[in-house]
Amino acid sequence: MFKALGDPTRLRIFTFLQAQCYPIAVETETGAVSPLSxxxxxxxxxxxxxxxxxxxxxxxHLKELRQAGLITTERSGRHMICGVNPDAAGRLIAFLNDGPAERKTNDDCCN
Amino acid sequence: MFKALGDPTRLRIFTFLQAQCYPIAVETETGAVSPLSxxxxxxxxxxxxxxxxxxxxxxxHLKELRQAGLITTERSGRHMICGVNPDAAGRLIAFLNDGPAERKTNDDCCN
DNA sequence: TAATTGTTTCTATATGTATAGAAATAACGA
DNA sequence: TCGTTATTTCTATACATATAGAAACAATTA
Structure with a gap:
């Protein structure tokens, strides 16, 4: 994931998708959840x-982001609809947070 | 930052430093804050x-991580002491979170 | 079915970057 | 001052990857 976001073009695409289509489930009149658009x-x-x-x-770049699990693509007629993977950011944040949680002692070092 | 963490060796180093020396300010007997070790x-x-x-x-790789603002290095006698930059993870997390906050409309698209 | 639109895969190339060995720098102790 | 330890910089190389054009593929409409 970090590698995928490391390329400036891909980061641009990802933030664009985050802004454009961060997947918030929206209730329609019938109570159904709107499709991820x-x-x-x-x-x-x-x-x-x-x-x-x-x-x-x-x-x-879209393929790379998709393979990294950061975005999704779904065919809709002649178009491919792109969206961010809803738990992508969450997984990254969890990874960044649990560093201190899994703290180890210096005993692991070979010196 | 994403690019720096995209390399497996650097991610290994960064998580090692997170586990080993996540900088928690510790009060000594005199009330002073212990140096970042x-x-x-x-x-x-x-x-x-x-x-x-x-x-x-x-x-x-340490230089790359340092230049990306992810870690710090500080000379201590003959040694260089490495530590994570205290707000590195926070900045990444903030970036990952504020995507939906700055949500825009589709009007930005040129189609 | 043919034509058109939207998108992906193929192939090649040029640029970037991780790695490794050797030389250079820095701080300490004898 | 000289040697030793700890670390960085230099230079070269091999590998990875971003880019671009052309061909291929898929779904829709005429």
Whole structure:
């Protein structure tokens, strides 16, 4: 995950998706939960390059983010809808927090 | 910061430092705060390579972590004492959290 | 079915970066 | 001052990866 977010283009995409489509379940009139909606790949590309044409580079970065478990992509007709993985940020935060929790002694060191 | 933690060796070093020397200010008998103490570079090296001899590779990774603001190094006699930067994890966590806070509309997209 | 739109995979290339050995620097003790 | 210990910087190399163009694939509409 850290490696995936280490690339500036991918971090840009991830924060864009966080802002655009952080998945908040919304109740509709019927009480159902609205489907996870967000930008298409074209819209992501648009934000990154300023041009709505989808480049192989953006597609590659989306794949990396998906494989790292940071985002999801889902086909909807002719489009692919992108969204952040709801527990991605939580997992990273947990990792950053539990350092001191699993604190060890210096006995582990070989000196 | 994400890029620095993206390398497996550096993530190993960082979590080791988090576990070994997470900087908790400790009051001494005189009321003073104990100095930030932690492993030396040799001890870090030992944890990473199993050998207390300091390699240029570990030194390089420590420099990267330092330049990313994730750790601190401080000379103490012949040794360099390593420690995590106290607000490094906090800054990352804040970044991961404020995505939805700064949520924007789809109007930003050029389509 | 053919054409069109949206997206991904393939292949190549250029840049970045992790690693390793050797030389250099810094602090301490004899 | 000289040698020893601890660590960093230098230089080169091998590997990883971001990028780009072209071809392939998938779903929709005419």
């Amino acid at each position: 967000g930008p298409t790949v074209g819209e992501v590309c648009c934000h990154v390059t300023g041009d709505p044409v989808v480049t192989s580079t953006v597609s590659f | 932690g492993p030396t570079v040799g001890e870090v090296c030992c944890h990473v390579t199993g050998d207390p001899v300091v390699t240029s590779t570990v030194s390089f």
